[in-house]
Amino acid sequence: MAFPQQRLRRTRRTAGLRGLVRETRLSPQDLVYPIFVTAGEDVRNPVASMPGIFQLSINHAVTEALRAHDLGIPAVLLFGIPDQKDEAATGAYDPEGIVQLATRAIKEAAPELLVVTDVCLCEYMSHGHCGVVEKETGEVLNDVSLELLARTAASQAEAGADIVAPSDMMDGRVAAIRSELDNEGFENTPIMAYAAKYASAFYGPFREAADSVPQFGDRRSYQMDPANAREALVEAGLDIEEGADIVMVKPALPYLDVLRRVRETTDLPLAAYNVSGEYAMVKAAAQNGWLDERRAVIEALTGIKRAGADIIITYHAPDAARWLST
Ligand code: PBG
Numbered sequence: 571m572a573f574p575q576q577r578l579r580r581t582r583r584t585a586g587l588r589g590l591v592r593e594t595r596l597s598p599q600d601l602v603y604p605i606f607v608t609a610g611e612d613v614r615n616p617v618a619s620m621p622g623i624f625q626l627s628i629n630h631a632v633t634e635a636l637r638a639h640d641l642g643i644p645a646v647l648l649f650g651i652p653d654q655k656d657e658a659a660t661g662a663y664d665p666e667g668i669v670q671l672a673t674r675a676i677k678e679a680a681p682e683l684l685v686v687t688d689v690c691l692c693e694y695m696s697h698g699h700c701g702v703v704e705k706e707t708g709e710v711l712n713d714v715s716l717e718l719l720a721r722t723a724a725s726q727a728e729a730g731a732d733i734v735a736p737s738d739m740m741d742g743r744v745a746a747i748r749s750e751l752d753n754e755g756f757e758n759t760p761i762m763a764y765a766a767k768y769a770s771a772f773y774g775p776f777r778e779a780a781d782s783v784p785q786f787g788d789r790r791s792y793q794m795d796p797a798n799a800r801e802a803l804v805e806a807g808l809d810i811e812e813g814a815d816i817v818m819v820k821p822a823l824p825y826l827d828v829l830r831r832v833r834e835t836t837d838l839p840l841a842a843y844n845v846s847g848e849y850a851m852v853k854a855a856a857q858n859g860w861l862d863e864r865r866a867v868i869e870a871l872t873g874i875k876r877a878g879a880d881i882i883i884t885y886h887a888p889d890a891a892r893w894l895s896t
Contacts, residue, residue, distance in 0.1 A: 594876040596868065598642035598891035602686060602841070602883040605646050606779050607631045607672040609653035619775035620846055621853045623885055625651055628672050635676045635683060641891035645684035647735065647883055648672055649780050652694055657703070659694035663721040667694075670729035677730040686762060687726040689719055689736040689747065692782040699784055700738040700792060708787060715740045720750035727756040733816070735762040739792045744812035760815035762841060766802035766828055769793035772821045772847030779846065802828045803835055810836060816881065821845040823870060826877040833878030842879035844871065849885040864893050 582588050606625045608615070613627035626634055635646045650668035652661030661667045673685050692700045701715030715738070723734040724747075734751070736743050744763050751759050769790045777783045794801060802825075806817050817836060819829045820843035829842050852870070856863035867886045874882050884890065 594872055596872045596875055596890075596894060598887075598894055599644055600875060600880070600882050601643050601871075601887040601891060602645045602647050602881060603635075603638045603643050603887035604649060604883060604885060605631050605634055605672075606649050606651060607668055608651040609668050617775065617779040619778050619850050620885060621857065622889075623779060623849075625779065628668075628675050631672050632675050632679045635685075636680055638888055638891070639680045639683040641888055642895065643887050643891050645686050645733070646676065647686040647688060648676075649688045650693055651781050655694055655696040657696055659691035659702075659718055659722075661694040662689075662691050663718060663725045665725055665728065667725070670725055673726060673729040673731050684732040685730065686733040686735050687723075687729075687731040689723045689726065689734050689743075690738045691715065691718060691722070692738075692784075693780050697785045698777075698782050699787070700789065701740055710740075710791060712740050712742070712792075716743055716746040719743050720746045723747040723761075724750045724754045724756065727751055727754070727759045731759065733760050733762050735764065735818075737764045737767065737820075739764065739767050739789075739794075742812070744809045744814050748813035761813060762816040762818060763809040763812075763814035764820055764843070765806040765809040765814065765817040766819045766825070766832065767793050768796050768821065768825065770796065770821050770824075770845070770847070772824070772845045774847050775850045776846035796824070799828050799831060803831060806832050806836060810838060814838070816841055818843060818881075818883075819879075821848060822874045822879070822882070823848050826873065829874070829877045829879060839880045840878055841881035841883060842874045842877075844874060844882060844884040844886070846885065852886070864889075868893060 608625040610627050614630050615625040617623045648669050652668050669687050701710040816839045818841040822842040822844040852866050855861040
């Protein structure tokens with residue numbers, strides 16, 4: 571007599587039964603596609619460390635967003651590369667800034683596609699840090715930065731952003747952004763907070779793509795130590811108290827345990843960011859013929875969902891959406 575477990579194992583050879591007992595279902599609807607929007611006309615700069623990803627001027631960003639939308643992807647996440655940087659990140663909260671303009675253009679072309687905007691200062695700062703830096707000490711000033719982050723979020727909401735996503739990791743930013751959004755009449759704009767954002771080597775390719783390599787020092791004073799998991803629960807708890815509507819863990823694959831633990835402590839929607847370095851690894855191996863890209867991507871994204879993510883932000887989104895529907 572076979573044990574029931576064995577019976578299932580044997581019949582799982584048929585696709586129908588495999589489908590029936592599958593615990594995790596990945597769908598294009600789970601995905602958010604990051605897009606790098608750059609100033610300039612008709613630009614399509616390939617990002618060398620991220621094959622398939624480009625810095626796109628607004629016209630091309632709209633085309634790319636429409637392509638994602640047609641594939642059933644519900645949201646894009648916009649990062650901006652301004653033509654000018656300074657020490658006050660002026661481009662981040664300029665009503666005519668790159669993300670604000672791109673948001674308007676995408677919302678006009680595809681009103682149902684959700685536009686999520688990155689709220690951070692690093693791409694707009696000449697020194698590449700996520701906050702205001704004190705000249706003498708090189709220290710990142712938390713509270714001064716909050717004001718600029720809040721202004722950035724409000725200007726993005728004004729431009730039509732459906733969700734704002736602060737990725738800077740300054741203390742108190744969710745509360746500061748929430749109160750500014752409310753004051754400006756955007757009470758219904760949700761905040762997706764990067765609750766647990768680790769100081770990770772896997773952001774390397776992003777910094778090339780977003781042109782935000784810190785000119786001195788590193789981000790360890792405001793990003794988390796990869797060795798800490800409980801701290802992520804504290805961070806998530808603070809962001810939730812401050813008014814986050816969605817919390818995020820980032821990166822994804824080296825932190826699936828953190829994702830699971832955050833999942834167990836909140837019933838809010840949970841996002842995971844499958845970051846640039848995770849994308850680059852799969853792409854590089856696939857280009858060498860060392861991995862079956864399609865299988866590796868679906869397996870990784872399924873693993874992220876299995877660990878507890880409701881939302882997966884990934885540069886693989888269009889490919890994955892295509893593969894999932896064929
Ligand atoms: C900026 C920001 C980073 C990422 C998202 N927002 C880089 C960083 O903190 O250095 C990384 C995303 C990726 O690697 O794909 N604060």
